[in-house]
Amino acid sequence: MPDPHAPPSFRSGELTDPHLTAALKTLELTVRRRLDGVLHGDHLGLIPGPGSEPGEARAYQPGDDVRQMDWSVTARTTHPHVRQMIADRELETWMVVDLSASLDFGTGACQKRDLAVAAAAAVTHLTMGGGNRVGAVVATGEQMQRIPARSGRVHAQSLLRSIATTPHPRDGVRGDLRGAIESLRRPQRKRGLAVVISDFLGDIDWQRSLRAISARHDLLAVEVLDPRDTELPDMGDVVLHDPETGRTREFTVTPQLRADYAAAAQRHRDEVEQTLRSCGAPVLTLQTDRDWIADVVRFVSTRRHSLGASTPRVPRQ
Numbered sequence: 157m158p159d160p161h162a163p164p165s166f167r168s169g170e171l172t173d174p175h176l177t178a179a180l181k182t183l184e185l186t187v188r189r190r191l192d193g194v195l196h197g198d199h200l201g202l203i204p205g206p207g208s209e210p211g212e213a214r215a216y217q218p219g220d221d222v223r224q225m226d227w228s229v230t231a232r233t234t235h236p237h238v239r240q241m242i243a244d245r246e247l248e249t250w251m252v253v254d255l256s257a258s259l260d261f262g263t264g265a266c267q268k269r270d271l272a273v274a275a276a277a278a279v280t281h282l283t284m285g286g287g288n289r290v291g292a293v294v295a296t297g298e299q300m301q302r303i304p305a306r307s308g309r310v311h312a313q314s315l316l317r318s319i320a321t322t323p324h325p326r327d328g329v330r331g332d333l334r335g336a337i338e339s340l341r342r343p344q345r346k347r348g349l350a351v352v353i354s355d356f357l358g359d360i361d362w363q364r365s366l367r368a369i370s371a372r373h374d375l376l377a378v379e380v381l382d383p384r385d386t387e388l389p390d391m392g393d394v395v396l397h398d399p400e401t402g403r404t405r406e407f408t409v410t411p412q413l414r415a416d417y418a419a420a421a422q423r424h425r426d427e428v429e430q431t432l433r434s435c436g437a438p439v440l441t442l443q444t445d446r447d448w449i450a451d452v453v454r455f456v457s458t459r460r461h462s463l464g465a466s467t468p469r470v471p472r473q
Contacts (some may be wrong), residue, residue: 246287254349301318354378
């Protein structure tokens with residue numbers, strides 16, 4: 157029986173057109189029914205903040221951010237004033253969706269690829285409207301597809317259909333997250349929102365590119381994980397295959413191997429988190445064995461109660 161908390165499956169063998177249409181519709185209804193009441197207000201609902209465009213000046217009040225002081229008005233009136241910030245009326249959102257071979261895996265209620273598509277759907281449906289535009293760069297390591305940023309529901313449906321039907325990479329092809337992030341830097345765009353959806357496995361060679369993006373845009377990182385990315389079960393002899401290198405090896409899972417694997421996985425996650433924090437990207441973690449919508453709600457609630465704090469992430473369970 158399908159898990160009611162899992163996103164729809166987008167495995168290539170099941171992607172007949174009726175199934176795809178129904179799966180995308182299910183995602184849209186799930187997002188709108190369970191998140192619209194939480195993410196109310198301005199369009200930056202996933203990473204709420206004070207806005208980016210200068211508005212009117214008003215008298216300073218205790219507790220105001222001194223970085224928003226309007227010195228010209230203060231000098232003219234001899235009373236301290238701050239410049240209020242307002243959100244842009246039209247937002248352009250760009251998603252980097254990593255669909256490399258490491259995401260074609262899952263031991264929970266779904267594959268990581270399904271979660272990546274679900275995350276893209278949540279970002280799309282929650283940032284559309286009011287003339288806002290959404291575009292995407294979809295990377296598999298074998299190919300990179302750029303979907304132009306446009307507005308409207310028809311475009312949103314077309315964009316998600318393109319992401320969901322992206323061909324799987326061949327065995328032995330490595331992902332290229334750095335190249336996908338780098339592709340967002342040109343041509344230069346006005347301030348907007350950049351969302352990176354990936355499992356962030358492999359070399360962390362994308363820090364410089366992401367930091368350059370953060371200098372101009374708000375960032376959000378969506379980390380997509382499976383329990384086997386962080387720990388091995390006690391299962392004795394096992395054959396493991398790495399789809400990004402094409403290598404297959406046989407192991408005997410011992411207590412020492414499990415401990416070493418968990419330690420190495422934790423070190424990598426800590427390094428990924430530290431790198432994303434240094435780029436100013438809050439981290440939303442989704443797992444194949446958890447209710448992904450509940451994790452999104454928890455993430456938003458944490459952000460709303462922690463504005464001005466340093467990039468919180470969803471507590472691990």
